[in-house]
Amino acid sequence: MTPPATGTKLRAEHVHMVFTRDGKSTPVLEDMSLDVSEGEFVCLVGPSGCGKSTLLNTMAGFLSPTSGTISIDGEIVRGPDRRRIFVFQERGVFPWLTVQGNIGFGLAKLSRAEREKRIAHYIKMVGLEGFEEAYPSELSGGMKQRLEVARALAVDPDMLYLDEPFGALDSITRLIMRGELLRIWQAERKTIVFVTHDIDEAVQLADRVVVMSARPATIQQIVQVDIPHPRDISSPRYLELRDGILQQIGLAHKI
């Protein structure tokens, strides 16, 4: 199944990744091929340690695949790029800069007025008004996470890579953050690749959920989530999709 075609943004072709340590080689990714469309929200799920993060880091250009290629807009990825920002689990915000300083970090080339306008816009978007001069150590985990998302959005990238961005947050904050991310995604229409180990999270957020197998990871199944936003998370279709993925991973009705 393919989503409504708006053109391919990212294409992974036969990506293999083998890590070598102490002379032992461990295959991590095996022949992964995946297309992500412009403006699409894709979640990667799979058992812990299966290589989801490795795939995401490869897509972002922090790692190069052992064989195969990742290309974006038809161009092969050879390194990180400010058009595609990686959001780490809140640990990526710079503790020596204020909220303003963090959001303005990637904006050095803009004029002062333009930069300040951009900073103010994204502070408002992620709801950090009143904390402009605060340092990350004075913020809660959820606020730091929103700050990192704002810093990423401020440089107006076409893609966001999110690596379990809400994994360290408590469950209430996590729910709120999902809603915020969807709102931002709908407003800005970035292409998003989102790694999570939380299947509910994936089905709530994604257009498509890519289910990966245990290591060495292959793509086990791609699930199209055909429920419009806002999603009713007690609807039969939602439960059906979620249970289908749980079954794929071999965890259905086990608890």
Next chain:
Amino acid sequence: MNSLATPQKWEKFAWPLIASGLLLALWHYSVLWTGTKVFPSPLNVEKGILELFHKHVLWSNIGSSLGRVAIGFGAATMIGIPLGLTLGWYPALNQVVNPVMQIMRPISPIAWIPVAIIFFGVGDHPAIFLIFLGAFFPIVVACINGVSNVPSVYRRAGRNFGLAPAQLLAKVVFPAALPQIIVGLRLAFGIAWLVVVAAEMVAVDSGLGYLVIDSRNSGKRYDLVVAAMLMIGVIGLAFDLVFRRLETIKSVRWGFGNES
């Protein structure tokens, strides 16, 4: 009061004052009871300080010592920080230089005194050289460690925003390493202050170290010896407080793990 109880505000000042008072009393009565003619009592020392002050030698000697430390420590900072950052940034280069550094580091600057005199003769220069040596290695090592301990997430984030290597060093690696660098500077200043006193006992005729040794040599004025020692302690403490103050600046406070 147990270790978990937060001290009252008055306690923070009262207990140290009481302790200092008791120590002074112990000193005073020890001098009285032993009937020593050589070692001064606190009152003698106080008179000594006033005497130094009135003869206008106190400020000039403090000034000389501070001047030497400023030059030696300043040069160590100005050379040590860029060098340490570079070595931390290029681990391969660090591996080349590291063995030499590790051998030089534990050599007390005092052991360099004869060599310093051969190199620089007598006067300010050997003293400044010794201070430089004492401060240089702790600064370099703090910078190397600071840079290599920068979490890779920060470097990755910096690269992701398109920073060139030089910008990455200036805008990410340096501020991320700064807390550790400040600790290194504080340590280095402490050593510089120890070394200046020792250096001034040898090759120069001014400074607090010279004052200590000169007071002893010219008439066994132990009241002035102890007065100079006290001044050395007070000034050292004052600078340590200044460095501790730096650690509370907001852009580095995150690195000291006692934020609340």
